[in-house]
Amino acid sequence: MITLTIDGQEIQVTEGRTILEAAREHRFPIPTLCYHEALAPFAACRMCVVELENRRGGQLVPACAYPCEEGLIVRTNSEKVRRSRRMTIELLMASAAHVPLIRAMAEELGVTTPRFTMEPDDCILCGLCVRACEEIVGVGAISVINRGIEKKVSPPFRIASNACIECGTCVLVCPTGAITLADITGGTQTVHPWESEFEAVDCRVCGHHYLAPELAEHTALLAEAEAGP
Template structure:
């Protein structure tokens, strides 16, 4: 792997090819806000809080730092007036769903996001997909997944899989930036019964 040099907020950074801008920025102590990134999971790009400004080939683009691979001579700015405005609106949109999420509230203070900007929508999930991706990529169980699309998209446990896999796992719970995942699980739990202890012999014939 060859090394690539780029600039992040005026700092010169040299990292390995294939790394993301988010990783490159972190390597020199530049923090970019993100809610859906996880070191063990493939980049996903759902929350878009990590949107940064990038100059390349004479053009300035807005790109997601968590997904975009480093390129030679990129010039990255992680905080500008426009980026602050975008992050503020994104956070306000998330606060409509998850007004009490500690992570979101902390970021809202930094970017001046108004928790009451948009009408509250009683769906506490911000669809970051951490649970879905963790279960698929790390556990390879696919017990929780996305359903429907667009404004109707939501996460749900699949009871048939959850009944087998979730009782002793629940590793996705601490990943959730809101309390929605546990809520979804509790709803699913109502459909599940604990796994039966392994039967010792056949009860029918007494054998």
């Protein structure tokens, strides 16, 4: 076991835990945006920064990716932490001030009017959808492409866009509602900012009109199932 101090309280956690996991286990709230417990830490959004008390006098680190160490002294809500989170949320508000989650986080941090403005966009580029597609579904159909203000989530190549099977996993992890499920002819289909390029067909097994991609390997599996043992 490792002993560390969070907000003045000494706690013990098993080795290998991150500060975020330890803090949540002991009910210290830390806000997150690009973190999902089913995915590897990404440390991109910087909302989960905490302050470490050390010889350098207060270092900010992302709690989602920083491992617990023996004797660590952590502050989850110091002025330095709140200042950093306020800047992060202000930058996010530049394009996503209309997103309820972002507004709520800003309110919690006392930010009302952002100093920066950009074209409104539901997507905050947290990367959760991309990582879920890669790590959970194992497809890797989408990616964050371009740089700077041109950055967006999209299939990187034509071949990858064909790989999207409209499973909707990205919908489940998206924190802002940038990707949603729409009802289409009695079934559901993901509505996302990128284009998928596959022939959608009705399900031939259950008879319902759930849309599914007609991929060569699926067709082969179906034929095998229909042929029986």
